[in-house]
Amino acid sequence: MKTEAVIVSAGKGLRFTEGKKKQFFLLADKPVLAHTLNKFEVCPLVHAIHLVVSEEDMDYCLKEIVEKYRYRKILHVVPGGERRQESVKNGIDSLSKDTDIVVIHDGVRPLVTKGMIEESIRSAMEYQAVVVAMPVKDTIKMVNPDKTVLKTLDREFLWQIQTPQTFRAGLIREAFYRATQDGFVGTDDASLVERLGVKVHILPGSYTNIKITTPDDLILAKLFLQMASD
Structure with a gap:
């Protein structure tokens, strides 16, 4: 079966304050995005990669990421949209027609493993539909608008959803088509599939598979990377 990956890296990096987007920060002398792409480049089950970046970053990514690190599996560098969902849709629209499986992954999750x-x-x-996730460790409370606790949720049934999120190609195409038609915006890709009445299965991942959204996350990623190499 043919598998293609959509790597989403069109975020604006607003939580970083040094004038550089989080996906381009150096992690062990290599951009965060390059670490992520490496994992998919060396995975034998992935046949092609579609990289989604903001339009203003396309030239930079082609020269400083794709060409510099000689990625052979990247078929397209696709401009992203205003929201993540629009960016993913643009990536899905660029997939080959004969693709069977689609892996969607955040470009700022560089510690994903080949095994995952x-x-x-x-x-x-x-x-048909699988998301990588881990059980929630902290107590989670539902809170009123005035910042008072409404209730405590049962942690036994709560999972922290990560990426990759992987789907049969026809299913995820249909899910995005329906969401666009209905004006629905989800918080992740799986939520669009859930609307179709399809069960989404959980695949246990790793607590180290963090999404880099703040400078503190970058520090953690450096520590995890160092621990993995020791």
Whole structure:
């Protein structure tokens, strides 16, 4: 079966204050985005990569990421949209027509493992829709607008959803088409599939598979990377 990846890296990086977007910050002498792309480049089950970046970053990514690190699997560098959902849709629209499985991953999750990617693909072949996730460790409370606690949620049934999120190609195409038609905006890709009445399966991942959104996350990622290399 043919598998293609959509790597979404069109974020504006508003939580970083040094004038550089989070996906381009150096992590062990290499941009965060390059670490992420490496994992998909070396995964034998991934046949092609579609990289989604903001339009203003397209030339930079082509020269400083794609060409510099000689990625051979990147078929397209696609301009993103105003929201993540629009960016993912643009990536899905660029997929090959004969693609069977689609892996969607955040460009700022550089600590994803080859094993996670491969297991996601195999699981999607069986279950149609699979998301990597981990059980919530902290107590989660629902809060009123005035910042008072409404209730405490049962942690036993709560999972922290990550990426990759992997789907049968026809299913995720239909999910995005329906969402666009209905004007629905979800907080992740799986929420669009859930609207179709399709069960989304959980694949346990890792607490180190963090999304880099703040400078503190970058410090953590450096520590995790160092621990993995020791």
